[in-house]
Amino acid sequence: MKNVCICGGGSLGHVMAGWLSAHHCAVVSVLTNRPEKWEHEICIDTPDGSILKGSLSKISSNPDFVVPQADIVLLCLPGYLIEQELEKIKYCISPNSFVGSVFSSTGFFFEAKRILSDKQPLWGFQRVPFISRVNEYGRTAHLLGFRNLHNIAVENVSTEEKLLFSSMIEEWLKSPVKLLKNYLEASLTNSNPLLHTSRLYTMFGNNNEGKVYSRMQLFYEEWTEEAADLYIKMDEEFFSLLRKLPVTEGFLPTALEYYESYDAKSLTEKLSSIECFKGITSPMKETDDGWIADYSSRYFTEDFPYGLKYIWQLAHENYVSCPFIDMVYKWGMSKLK
Numbered sequence: 001m002k003n004v005c006i007c008g009g010g011s012l013g014h015v016m017a018g019w020l021s022a023h024h025c026a027v028v029s030v031l032t033n034r035p036e037k038w039e040h041e042i043c044i045d046t047p048d049g050s051i052l053k054g055s056l057s058k059i060s061s062n063p064d065f066v067v068p069q070a071d072i073v074l075l076c077l078p079g080y081l082i083e084q085e086l087e088k089i090k091y092c093i094s095p096n097s098f099v100g101s102v103f104s105s106t107g108f109f110f111e112a113k114r115i116l117s118d119k120q121p122l123w124g125f126q127r128v129p130f131i132s133r134v135n136e137y138g139r140t141a142h143l144l145g146f147r148n149l150h151n152i153a154v155e156n157v158s159t160e161e162k163l164l165f166s167s168m169i170e171e172w173l174k175s176p177v178k179l180l181k182n183y184l185e186a187s188l189t190n191s192n193p194l195l196h197t198s199r200l201y202t203m204f205g206n207n208n209e210g211k212v213y214s215r216m217q218l219f220y221e222e223w224t225e226e227a228a229d230l231y232i233k234m235d236e237e238f239f240s241l242l243r244k245l246p247v248t249e250g251f252l253p254t255a256l257e258y259y260e261s262y263d264a265k266s267l268t269e270k271l272s273s274i275e276c277f278k279g280i281t282s283p284m285k286e287t288d289d290g291w292i293a294d295y296s297s298r299y300f301t302e303d304f305p306y307g308l309k310y311i312w313q314l315a316h317e318n319y320v321s322c323p324f325i326d327m328v329y330k331w332g333m334s335k336l337k
Contacts, residue, residue, distance in 0.1 A: 003025040003057075005070035007085055012102050014141035015077035015132035018044035021054030025172040029058035029066040031089070038138035038266075045135075046143045047276070063089045073099045078298055079106025079306025088113045095120065098165060101230040102129045104191055106154065106306040108335040119156055123165065126186045126252075128153035129173055131276045145276030146232035150177045151251075153186035169272060181248045187313070190235050190255050193307030196299050197225070198231035199223065201328045202295040203282065212290040222279035228271070230324060231255055237322040238311060295335045304332035 001026075006017045009032035021028040022044065030038060038059045044052040058066050067073060067089050077085055082101065093099060099116065101108035103126035112122050131145035150173060154162040162179055170177035178187050202224060204211065235255040242252070261267035271277070283297030294300075312329045315322040 002071040003029070003069050004072045004074060005029045005031055005066050006074055006076055007031045008076035008081070009038070009138070010076055010078075011132040011134050011141060012128060012130065012135050014042065014138075015044055015130050015143050016074060016076055016102065017051055017056060018054045018141060019130070019143070020172060021056060022052035023174075024171070026072070028054070029060070029070070030056055031060060031063055031066050033061055034138070035059045041139075043140045044143050045140070047145065048229040052143075058297055063092050067092045067097075068094060070094065070097055073097055075099075075101045075108065077101075079302045082106065082108055083111050083115070086111055087167070090116055092276075093120065095318050097121065098154075098157075100124050103192075104183070104186040105189040105191065105310075106302055107187070107310060109153070109155070109187050110310065113155075113183075114234075121157045121161075122155040122183070123151055124183070124186045126153070126180065126189055127191055146175065148175060150175060151180055151186065152177055153180040153183045155183050177209050180251060182246070184245055184246050188238075188245075188247070188252075188311060190238050190252065190258075192303050193311055194231060194234045194238060194255070195264045197308050197328050198234055199227045200283070200293075200299060200303075201331055202227040202230055205328075205331045207223045210244050212287070212292055214285065214290055216284055216286075216291055217282040219274050219280045219282045220274065221279075223268050223271040225264045225268045228267040230328070232264060232267065233324045234322075234328065237315065237320065237325050240318045241315045241318060241322070243309065244320060245314070263296075293335075295337075300332060300335060304329065305336065308332065 003024040004020055006013050017028050017030055020026050040056045042054045042056060046324045060066050074087055099120040100123035102125055104126060108124050128149055129147055130143055133142045135141050152166060154165050166177045232255060256262060259270045261268055261270050283294045284291045285294040285300040308329050312325055
């Protein structure tokens with residue numbers, strides 16, 4: 001049985017640790033800054049009403065205690081923490097350990113290739129495998145939704161090893177896994193870096209700059225056609241970039257294809273009706289006058305400087321015209337302190 005070290009105690013860290021240990025896929029340990037808050041027994045509830053009960057082997061804030069024996073290290077962290085986590089664990093990672101990220105579009109591969117050995121096996125999901133939320137920290141969490149297909153990239157190992165690894169992940173997650181051509185295909189996505197930022201711009205930028213709302217807005221259930229239209233335009237620019245890069249044609253569906261839509265109106269209807277997105281609120285904070293944008297939220301601190309940034313940079317490096325991405329990226333970065 002493989003040893004897996006989950007790095008990070010957020011929603012995905014809870015659910016991944018609970019899922020893998022409950023299904024007896026691996027011996028699971030957790031590297032977290034708050035080990036005292038964790039129990040060795042973890043419970044995850046699922047959309048069908050079942051409860052997964054897992055048991056964790058080791059829980060520590062010291063990487064020397066949980067990382068060296070790990071066959072697989074999985075970072076379940078926001079983009080702004082990836083660099084410092086890799087710096088913290090690089091001295092104790094086994095040279096044969098597969099170091100990965102639960103979500104690659106926040107710069108994981110770019111940072112891992114810079115910080116770790118050029119022979120270190122690397123891997124990462126294109127999109128998060130689960131929609132998840134913590135219930136009671138270190139004890140229970142909600143698994144709100146599954147992916148029908150998991151796209152992953154694996155680097156620095158042979159083709160045979162890549163295939164074996166992807167088959168193992170498929171068995172663990174009990175759903176199909178597609179092996180991508182290279183890390184660019186996992187790192188560049190039209191999910192959160194475009195999806196979130198287009199919505200944020202139409203909520204708080206341009207004509208809504210400084211707007212005070214009378215109540216908290218629901219991020220997806222109250223999605224607008226204006227946001228959908230901007231998302232589609234940014235996605236078109238993104239695909240112009242992909243045509244300049246060494247990626248497989250068609251490796252990624254367009255936003256409209258992914259959400260089975262054909263225009264801004266149908267995309268709005270789709271996004272606002274997805275069951276696992278219901279109840280998700282917007283990055284806002286309450287003031288005496290009403291609700292305003294919360295620029296300290298991860299929607300801002302991650303999706304602009306650790307998501308949209310890489311698309312924006314590559315577009316300019318490859319001379320791809322991207323006026324809508326330019327507009328949204330520059331606005332979002334202007335809001336970060």
